[in-house]
Amino acid sequence: xxxxxxxxxxxxxxxxxxxxxxxxxxxxxxxxxxxxxxxxxxxxxxxxxxxxxxxxxxxxxxxxxxxxxxxxxxxxxxxxxxxxxxxxxxxxxxxxxxxxxxxxxxxxxxxxxxxxxxxxxxxxxxxxxxxxxxxxxxxxxxxxxxxxxxxxxxxxxxxxxxxxxxxxxxxxxxxxxxxxxxxxxxxxxxxxxxxxxxxxxxxxxxxxxxxxxxxxxxxxxxxxxxxxxxxxxxxxxxxxxxxxxxxxxxxxxxxxxxxxxxxxxxxxxxxxxxxxxxxxxxxxxxxxxxxxxxxxxxxxxxxxxxxxxxxx
Amino acid sequence: xxxxxxxxxxxxxxxxxxxxxxxxxxxxxxxxxxxxxxxxxxxxxxxxxxxxxxxxxxxxxxxxxxxxxxxxxxxxxxxxxxxxxxxxxxxxxxxxxxxxxxxxxxxxxxxxxxxxxxxxxxxxxxxxxxxxxxxxxxxxxxxxxxxxxxxxxxxxxxxxxxxxxxxxxxxxxxxxxxxxxxxxxxxxxxxxxxxxxxxxxxxxxxxxxxxxxxxxxxxxxxxxxxxxxxxxxxxxxxxxxxxxxxxxxxxxxxxxxxxxxxxxxxxxxxxxxxxxxxx
Numbered sequence: 274x275x276x277x278x279x280x281x282x283x284x285x286x287x288x289x290x291x292x293x294x295x296x297x298x299x300x301x302x303x304x305x306x307x308x309x310x311x312x313x314x315x316x317x318x319x320x321x322x323x324x325x326x327x328x329x330x331x332x333x334x335x336x337x338x339x340x341x342x343x344x345x346x347x348x349x350x351x352x353x354x355x356x357x358x359x360x361x362x363x364x365x366x367x368x369x370x371x372x373x374x375x376x377x378x379x380x381x382x383x384x385x386x387x388x389x390x391x392x393x394x395x396x397x398x399x400x401x402x403x404x405x406x407x408x409x410x411x412x413x414x415x416x417x418x419x420x421x422x423x424x425x426x427x428x429x430x431x432x433x434x435x436x437x438x439x440x441x442x443x444x445x446x447x448x449x450x451x452x453x454x455x456x457x458x459x460x461x462x463x464x465x466x467x468x469x470x471x472x473x474x475x476x477x478x479x480x481x482x483x484x485x486x487x488x489x490x491x492x493x494x495x496x497x498x499x500x501x502x503x504x505x506x507x508x509x510x511x512x513x514x515x516x517x518x519x520x521x522x523x524x525x526x527x528x529x530x531x532x533x534x535x536x537x538x539x540x541x542x543x544x545x546x547x548x549x550x551x552x553x554x555x556x557x558x559x560x561x562x563x564x565x566x567x568x569x570x571x572x573x574x575x576x577x578x579x580x581x582x583x584x585x
Numbered sequence: 586x587x588x589x590x591x592x593x594x595x596x597x598x599x600x601x602x603x604x605x606x607x608x609x610x611x612x613x614x615x616x617x618x619x620x621x622x623x624x625x626x627x628x629x630x631x632x633x634x635x636x637x638x639x640x641x642x643x644x645x646x647x648x649x650x651x652x653x654x655x656x657x658x659x660x661x662x663x664x665x666x667x668x669x670x671x672x673x674x675x676x677x678x679x680x681x682x683x684x685x686x687x688x689x690x691x692x693x694x695x696x697x698x699x700x701x702x703x704x705x706x707x708x709x710x711x712x713x714x715x716x717x718x719x720x721x722x723x724x725x726x727x728x729x730x731x732x733x734x735x736x737x738x739x740x741x742x743x744x745x746x747x748x749x750x751x752x753x754x755x756x757x758x759x760x761x762x763x764x765x766x767x768x769x770x771x772x773x774x775x776x777x778x779x780x781x782x783x784x785x786x787x788x789x790x791x792x793x794x795x796x797x798x799x800x801x802x803x804x805x806x807x808x809x810x811x812x813x814x815x816x817x818x819x820x821x822x823x824x825x826x827x828x829x830x831x832x833x834x835x836x837x838x839x840x841x842x843x844x845x846x847x848x849x850x851x852x853x854x855x856x857x858x859x860x861x862x863x864x
Contacts, residue, residue: 381594536694
């Protein structure tokens with residue numbers, strides 16, 4: 274290695290500031306170029322005018338420089354409003370069901386022996402490492418009208434209801450029910466894992482104390498466990514709701530084309546209709562309505578949480 | 586207490602049945618002789634034979650592996666740098682924007698990232714002529730971008746848990762910043778870097794939506810191939826492919842879990858022995 278007296282200016286710069294600057298600058302430049310710039314393009318594109326040229330848009334010329342027609346169409350054409358509502362309702366139901374199934378599972382995981390816990394946690398994570406597409410596909414096989422699963426459900430239904438309500442098969446494919454079911458299946462680990470991390474840290478002596486004071490188990494759960502696990506519920510809920518609301522694969526494969534979700538509308542506007550400005554406007558609206566509020570919420574909640582921790 | 590435990594155990598059983606019945610059903614039907622994928626027509630392994638002799642699928646799998654290896658490695662380098670920058674360099678110009686840029690891709694709907702990247706690549710081809718066409722290069726660039734932030738999250742949280750005092754001590758003793766990085770910081774975060782790489786690799790290998798937008802003719806990754814087949818309905822050879830995937834992943838995760846478990850036990854034992862020796 275070169276001694277101190279042979280250090281040239283470049284080496285001195287590298288040793289003092291350069292190393293740090295490079296560590297910051299390389300990922301920074303990359304993200305600005307390949308993540309921020311595309312979004313600036315999306316925002317700009319939402320004000321462009323669609324043309325039959327390639328690429329299919331133009332600014333200025335015979336068109337207005339800032340064309341707000343696409344945003345007007347968002348409000349006027351009820352296709353878009355319905356798609357937003359469908360997305361929010363589907364994602365909301367999926368989140369709620371994930372919570373109802375995932376909460377007892379996460380709580381159960383904290384109550385089993387450590388050896389079992391390791392195995393079960395691995396079983397929760399395992400589907401996550403297999404292909405997302407193949408997990409959706411597995412349900413396509415189950416929900417089809419000839420599958421054993423559908424026949425089983427149909428038999429159960431026909432046994433339960435009077436004969437004039439009887440069905441030959443239950444129509445599950447290409448409905449919002451299918452979308453919600455597959456979303457719950459795909460995103461359940463995202464609910465279980467943060468909830469488990471939160472519940473595992475809770476102080477069990479609080480439960481015991483309130484039991485000793487005469488509370489029934491269910492009241493202990495309502496008064497102590499549930500309020501203390503709210504951060505886990507919020508974290509898990511966001512991890513399910515955000516990707517579910519913008520989901521494209523699940524509604525495309527098992528969803529109803531009459532009631533599309535917003536992800537599919539964006540994809541269709543862009544790829545099939547080649548309407549880049551409209552697809553961009555829908556994207557910007559989706560970001561403003563869903564993603565930005567949630568990012569702000571997480572940001573301020575995180576700050577408030579740190580402040581509470583400092584005060585305590 | 587006992588009644589609630591019974592409820593929790595029931596929910597666990599129900600939950601795991603929910604997780605695994607669809608996968609098991611798919612595996613059973615991969616041995617179905619019938620072309621109708623949902624009607625049982627006797628036992629057969631013909632779909633495995635047709636799968637392993639299908640050049641299209643093998644080529645797509647190979648392409649996916651190449652893209653995943655390349656993009657995971659680049660994403661790990663860039664993501665680790667970003668994680669170190671966020672955890673250790675507390676004040677630099679534009680830090681708030683930087684922190685936003687590494688969290689935003691995590692919550693961004695994939696459709697939007699997909700169309701945004703595609704528009705960027707088309708406009709880049711128009712303005713600067715590179716990348717000239719969409720395919721291997723554009724898919725790899727897009728994969729690096731959205732998987733690097735996962736590496737950053739892992740490295741950042743690992744570094745926040747460790748004390749910066751050791752690094753500061755080395756600096757005080759005259760180490761150059763890059764020596765501190767090489768000799769102290771990188772060894773500390775090497776497990777985080779490894780799990781980051783694995784995560785980036787899996788994300789790239791699994792991605793459909795962003796690849797679907799950024800790819801071009803001739804560049805068909807395995808998920809894109811499956812996607813185009815599955816859109817037309819259930820086909821038996823995909824069942825076979827899924828079974829193979831689940832077996833490979835299951836074995837991998839089981840081995841990793843076993844090794845981690847043993848390492849943890851050994852560490853516990855060492856700690857106990859050290860404690861007793863010091864008493």
